[in-house]
Amino acid sequence: MTNVYSFDGILVFGLLFICTCAYLKKVPRLNSWLLSEKRGLWGVFYKAAVIGTRLHIAVAVSCMSMAFYLVFLK
Numbered sequence: 050m051t052n053v054y055s056f057d058g059i060l061v062f063g064l065l066f067i068c069t070c071a072y073l074k075k076v077p078r079l080n081s082w083l084l085s086e087k088r089g090l091w092g093v094f095y096k097a098a099v100i101g102t103r104l105h106i107a108v109a110v111s112c113m114s115m116a117f118y119l120v121f122l123k
Contacts, residue, residue, distance in 0.1 A: 057115075057123070064112050070094050071101025071108070 073079045073094075084095045101108055 057119070060115060061119070064108065064115060067097045067101040067108055068112065070097035071105070074098040074102060 070084070074084055083091070084098050086092055087095050
């Protein structure tokens with residue numbers, strides 16, 4: 050179990066946030082509701098979804114390496 054206040058927890062939270070926003074971008078009703086704003090506080094969701102879709106290979110490799118680290122090394 051990772052702690053949110055540790056560096057590992059922040060990385061896991063960021064990766065999960067990016068992956069979740071990229072997934073929600075594929076759902077039409079949630080895309081129009083959650084990811085329609087490009088600026089402000091709601092713009093964070095949009096920017097995370099863009100990062101997740103454009104850099105999907107790098108995000109996937111990061112998720113796999115973080116999972117390996119948490120399961121086997123920590």
